[in-house]
Amino acid sequence: MTDDRALDPDCSLADGPSPSPRPDPAPARTAGARGGRLPWIRVAGPGIPYFETETGAAWTPVGQNDAISWHELEGLFGRRDLAAAEAHLRHLADHGVTCLRLMLEYAQVRHRYIERPVGRFVPAMVRLWDDLFALCETVGLRILLTPFDTFWMWLHWHRHPYNRRHGGPLAEPSRFLLDPQVREAIKNRLAFAVARWGGSGALFAWDLWNEIHPAHAEGSAEGFAPFIADLSRHVRALETRLYGRAHPQTVSLFGPELGWRPHLGLEEPIFRHPDLDFATLHIYAEGTIDDPRNTVEPAIAMGRIVREGLAQIRDGRPFLDSEHGPIHSFKDRRLTLPEPFDDEYFRHMQWAHLASGGAGGGMRWPNRHPHSLTAGMRAAQRGLSGFLPLIDWRRFRRRNLSGDLGDPGPGAALFACGDAEQAVIWCLRADSLAPDGRLRRDAAPLGIRLSLPGLRAGRYALTAWDTRAGRPCGRREVTARDGVATEIEPPPFVTDVALAVRRV
Template sequence: MPIGQNDAISWPELNGLFRRKDIAGVEAHLRWLRQSGVTCLRLMLEYAQVRHRYFERPLGRFVPAMVRLWDDLFRLCEKHGLRILLTPFDTFWQWRHWRHHPYNQRNGGALDQPSRFLVCTATRRAIKARLEFAVRRWGGSGALFAWDLWNEIHPEQAEGSADDFGDFIHDLGAFVRRLEISLYGRSHPQTVSLFGPELRWRAHMPLREPIFRHPDLDFASLHIYEEGTIDHPSDTVAPALGLGRIVGEALAETRDGRPFLDSEHGPIHTFKDKKITLPEPFDDEYFRHMQWAHLAAGGAGGGMRWPNRTPHVLTPGMRRAQRSLAGFLPLIDWRRFRRVHLGGRVRVSRPDVAAVACGDDAQAVAWLVHRETIGPNGMLRAVAQTEPVMIDLPGLAPGSYRIVGWDTAAGTQAAEWRAQADGRLKLEVPPFATDVALAIRRC
């Protein structure tokens, strides 16, 4: 189950890999991540915010220092049991810094304009050559989790059209899969990510089919930056409820039960446009609520935060939240959990409490949060609960169920009890101050 976040080879915690300036420091950091329950990092093979991290320079020459950097990172991740969700290009900085990029014709590359990245035949060959190098070099590593074949695929990379996204995905995906099978006898999962608001901004374009239902992709992923809530939060509850709703909508779009992973989220507008780093206590609670909403809505793991902080790292409080999530996960049999998002079918007895939940006929996960005790700072106030909360979950087969209440902030079990279901499971939840997660499993 992926617990982790986005990272980059030029950000503070991995920067010591470059030219082996501080391998020991990076290893200590990775060890701490694993101790914090982290299982997966999403990384870009080339992070083009700075010019001395290009993976190729010039086109077709894989920079020895960068190859060695990735050799070291894969070795360390193998040693400490971490997995990598790998994407070949950082398309954001590649576009912003196009004048410097090695794929630019002016720098000896194959491409005249970045608006033709997905349609240029010569560039397609170069993309495949990069992927082939990565597959041959690291495809046999146990640290490789999956391929994000293209970061934030966008019509502007294909001359303003999304009509050929499906063919582009098939061409790259089939190429990687054939090569992996020929070399290793198996292949890794594949996905392609999309900047989530594009689904609304470009509703007239055929974006949903390739992202959610492409037959060559193994799981679906979005970068969930809902405007006004997730991208610029004023409290810690509305963004999480928005994330839960969007995860549910995404799962409904897949239609075949494939997993969904939010592979980027965070306060991007607050940080990038407003130049504000959220106060650490607020951001810690925002982060914690977001990961529990993602899991309870039916997503794989807790979603993957883009730090959007100065310094550009997750806080110790966020690491504690990840450790809490890791402690909760063994309470559910994930290999047998064929969960669906329960959405509006969940009934809660009190309007001041919101619920996000998923389940099948034998198990369920729910997250309950108070939403009317938000203080002036946008954070939840811990209040003494005077009335019980009743939650009614659909779809659970008749029988006896064990319910564990989980204190998400403390990372500990807060309650345990049993209840009977008759097609619906009605629970009286013990008092909780701000929020609580429930693991529900048939005995």
């Protein structure tokens, strides 16, 4: 099953005739073998649930899901419009985006399989990824990479190259995690990607399996842990041999499965697998996040799920949402949310994620026509990125404090995380919803008082942040005393306000 040529970063495995000769992007084709210009990303340290570069600079994943066949990146295929793809990536970087989550193949359409047949890597797709990694190196973006689009693979199994009818090893996808021949094919695909692009700092991390699911293992989760261990050790060993270090690793889960199948013990492999470096969920809470009717309840659901996720982690590894959005509204009800509503919903979701203790603002699946974030969402990402330097993430051993700030009354929902020297707090108005589900901007400002526990004695800078405008809206100092909760009074706010608290 393993084709030795797949381990050669400069191989050219053909699926039919080779494409017509065109100028070769030399920096991309050898990025894996040479190493790239961007420093690699790593977990900041034991018990520090955030990320840094290998040169010691804080790095936070701010971004969303994208796809190689969606309109902003479709020009990469066949090099139809590399300039448009580069312009898109530069636009993202200009708005504070640091990371995209991408699938190595996107099986919704017929011509984005990276192998066809199994074990033979399609030149046009290899060149697409060569170009994309080169562009990300140039622009300064990273990629959270997952090897399979398991959703469309399942729905379009009748035409997938791993299907036995097309020369693949498997008759039905229900044994995808169990069949030994498939396992070798998966590892071969990962080995190809490691050898070709794994030397690049544009690779943030591996999502070794997208939405691992019992349906891929005949209805059981018993094989999840050994499956993850096999893929993880395979990738880590190869990266270490080739590059002397390894990229961080995770495995994602469709979050509602934790509630739908509590008997399967899904928490252990997702939150605590010893071979994984950070934990990820796809946060689609039913009736709020997946089908929002207002912009407050989804944020509350995000905060609750992040708090529950952190409680499952025992070693302080980072946790982040790697997929969220109005999936039920879009996919099942066939609704694209009105842009002003969706902008506010998006902004609330990312601040609930960050302030509750997640790394970054979460990674939206666009769920819009077309699959693209709006200008308002890009502005929200830039606003979040502007806030990030107010916290020293490389030293932030946060715990969730959302329920520990005292009672602000019915007018506000509170989201917070902190340690002995820093805290992030987000105060969201909850009593002024307009008929369209957004917060009223003509409401009277709300004043509240908070009691922040756990700060050691000393002086602290408190910066209030206008999340909509993306700029500070107040600064002052507060004094903490040992053993006493620190009283904090945010500036009165109409819709919401974020606070950064940091020891002077």
